Amino acid sequence: MMTPRAVTVLLEDRLITFNRAVGLIRRRNLPVRSIAVGPTVTPGVSRLTIMIHSDEATAERAVQHLQKVVGVREAAAFPARDGVTRELALVKVRARGDRYAELLDVVQLYHASVVDDNPEAAIVELTGSEAFVLSCIRALERFEILEVARSGAVALEAGVGEAARVPANV
Amino acid sequence: MAEPLTGAQILCRALLDEGVDLLFGYPGGAIMPFYHALPEYPGLRHVLVRHEQAAAHAADGYARASGRPGVCVATSGPGATNLVTGIATAHMDNTPLVAITGQVPRAMIGRDAFQETDIIGITQPITKHSRLVEDVAELADAVHEVFAVAREGRPGPVVLDVPKDVQSQKHEYAGRPARGADDAREGLLGVPTPTAVVEAARLIARAERPLVMAGHGVILSGAYGELRELAERTGIPVISTLLGISGFPESHPLHLGMPGMHGEVHVNRAIQQADLIIGVGLRFDDRVTGNLAAFARGAKVIHIELDASEIGKNVPVAVGLVGDARAVLGLLLEAVPRRHCDDWRAEIESFVRPRVESFRGDLSPEGILEELEHETAGRCTVVSDVGQHQMWVAKLFRYQRPNTHITSGGLGTMGFAVPAAMGVALARPGEPVWAISGDGGFQMNMQEIATMVQEGIPVKMAIFNNGYLGMVRQWQQFFHGRRYSATPIWSPDYVRLAEAYGIAGYRVERADQVTGAVRAALAHDGPALVEFLIEQEANVFPMIPPGASLSEPIESEAVSV
Numbered sequence: 001m002m003t004p005r006a007v008t009v010l011l012e013d014r015l016i017t018f019n020r021a022v023g024l025i026r027r028r029n030l031p032v033r034s035i036a037v038g039p040t041v042t043p044g045v046s047r048l049t050i051m052i053h054s055d056e057a058t059a060e061r062a063v064q065h066l067q068k069v070v071g072v073r074e075a076a077a078f079p080a081r082d083g084v085t086r087e088l089a090l091v092k093v094r095a096r097g098d099r100y101a102e103l104l105d106v107v108q109l110y111h112a113s114v115v116d117d118n119p120e121a122a123i124v125e126l127t128g129s130e131a132f133v134l135s136c137i138r139a140l141e142r143f144e145i146l147e148v149a150r151s152g153a154v155a156l157e158a159g160v161g162e163a164a165r166v167p168a169n170v
Numbered sequence: 171m172a173e174p175l176t177g178a179q180i181l182c183r184a185l186l187d188e189g190v191d192l193l194f195g196y197p198g199g200a201i202m203p204f205y206h207a208l209p210e211y212p213g214l215r216h217v218l219v220r221h222e223q224a225a226a227h228a229a230d231g232y233a234r235a236s237g238r239p240g241v242c243v244a245t246s247g248p249g250a251t252n253l254v255t256g257i258a259t260a261h262m263d264n265t266p267l268v269a270i271t272g273q274v275p276r277a278m279i280g281r282d283a284f285q286e287t288d289i290i291g292i293t294q295p296i297t298k299h300s301r302l303v304e305d306v307a308e309l310a311d312a313v314h315e316v317f318a319v320a321r322e323g324r325p326g327p328v329v330l331d332v333p334k335d336v337q338s339q340k341h342e343y344a345g346r347p348a349r350g351a352d353d354a355r356e357g358l359l360g361v362p363t364p365t366a367v368v369e370a371a372r373l374i375a376r377a378e379r380p381l382v383m384a385g386h387g388v389i390l391s392g393a394y395g396e397l398r399e400l401a402e403r404t405g406i407p408v409i410s411t412l413l414g415i416s417g418f419p420e421s422h423p424l425h426l427g428m429p430g431m432h433g434e435v436h437v438n439r440a441i442q443q444a445d446l447i448i449g450v451g452l453r454f455d456d457r458v459t460g461n462l463a464a465f466a467r468g469a470k471v472i473h474i475e476l477d478a479s480e481i482g483k484n485v486p487v488a489v490g491l492v493g494d495a496r497a498v499l500g501l502l503l504e505a506v507p508r509r510h511c512d513d514w515r516a517e518i519e520s521f522v523r524p525r526v527e528s529f530r531g532d533l534s535p536e537g538i539l540e541e542l543e544h545e546t547a548g549r550c551t552v553v554s555d556v557g558q559h560q561m562w563v564a565k566l567f568r569y570q571r572p573n574t575h576i577t578s579g580g581l582g583t584m585g586f587a588v589p590a591a592m593g594v595a596l597a598r599p600g601e602p603v604w605a606i607s608g609d610g611g612f613q614m615n616m617q618e619i620a621t622m623v624q625e626g627i628p629v630k631m632a633i634f635n636n637g638y639l640g641m642v643r644q645w646q647q648f649f650h651g652r653r654y655s656a657t658p659i660w661s662p663d664y665v666r667l668a669e670a671y672g673i674a675g676y677r678v679e680r681a682d683q684v685t686g687a688v689r690a691a692l693a694h695d696g697p698a699l700v701e702f703l704i705e706q707e708a709n710v711f712p713m714i715p716p717g718a719s720l721s722e723p724i725e726s727e728a729v730s731v
Contacts, residue, residue: 016290019294020294
């Protein structure tokens, strides 16, 4: 069944390894929605999260291919609905004085926050699922959006999934 | 503490410790410190090729024939990029190939320096692993790592990129360490679960129309005995894919032939009628399956394969047995009961058609290959190029001994045969090695005759000259309205070419000249060349049109699509 899935990869935190893993995803023509990478608590190991929209077989094959990459410690895939998926977005909006209160209302409604309050433009920080982030950005469109930076999603499988049993799981 | 060595000396020592005694290469600016050190290590024989592509193919041929990693060396920039086709060839056919490239000094990397290319980036999709050595302290470890990766599991090519200044840096060399890093990868090889083995044995016991489809994995794992035992115990006929050829003796009554695009009609028909296919060490390539939707619809598939990501990739699999073909067949043999397939074999026998006579005139590829086989008593290794002759060589020569048919299957690299045969000849001294090419492929790498002469490599070269890029012309005939666009190809006088290089050369125009020329070439001490002037528009039959199913072969000129 075609559904949003997370492919998570623990890998050596070297650009060449990241390059290999992402190059493989490109070569195999996977339907990628977002890619996020960041450090883990283990020095030298990064976590790469690739969100794809695919059937289970495609995601499993991606995992098998990724496991063959030298420098990849572990790879796993799960349907997004079986875990928690979060994305961070920073949205810079024109903060005109006469509409500032209205902006704060929207920010509050979405449990977002204003993290920079420059007199010309405010930066709003919001976190949530991809759908939530998109909906919030749409709500902010009534003000003038100047720039958007989205992190791409990170995800963890709920419970003690297959990945969680691997010792290097960090 | 041992005396510090230069990076170049460490590279040589590490190569020796990996059991390397032969390199194919070409020097240049960024690899000069290595070539400076090389004469200090007489255990490393260096073969100077005439083009780096040939170094990669020769190392590939050496690896295929010896089962040990083949090593090629080139300088940075154009030297390295010239290796690319050879690396891709090794990648598609799972050859353990180690490519060592010089790189510009570290301080110059990223500045578009003279002869700088990002060879790690360029080769990333076509290597199993690659490594840029950033400091001499990690050089020895890098060498041992890339060799381990190249040979372990499903073998493949690796690139080791060594900046020029790292080759000159000094450091101690401590010898080959016990393997440490990434040991966890070994676990990925996997073994099949006992229930899967039992289930496979049950399917084999109950099938009415089973087939074994043997691929390259049989040869890579040396599963010859196990495959034969499985066939003989169950009476199941054996099909060999292009790269599986010579994994099962062709004189054996259970040998069926080659499947796929140019497979025999009875072989493809057997696949379409089968109720069980046991695939051993293959990946169900599109040239084997034809239209996937119509492939072996009535068959359950047992897939024995080292690389788990291959199982279910192209065809749905009833039972996947992950692991080394030899080990898995061994496990399967413990569970498979004795049986026979006499009715099924008789049925397949009834599918056999008389071979369509696709040659007019008396000098046929069949006759030439029969003579080669006869004159060498089958004791030779045949290295083919790509095109029509490749199919004739695959189907008409009767391979009896393991791993005596070498060809570029996955990538289909024209120009492969001549340089690859040099590597094969050096891996199998004392055994005749025939490089068989068309007139197109031969001209792609014929410069290597000079290498053979300089290094005394006694390759026997056969050129099937039809004046065309024959396979492309055949497709033009059947699928492009006979418009022979850019396929007529002129050749030089090959006998005089041979003479210019100082090797023996023979031209064969009639069937009665074949024996004499083949005998003379074999008797000649050193490289020799035989040109066979074959019929210009001969075709390879049968042929499954691209995208069609195995049930829709073209069997003669009479059919046009």
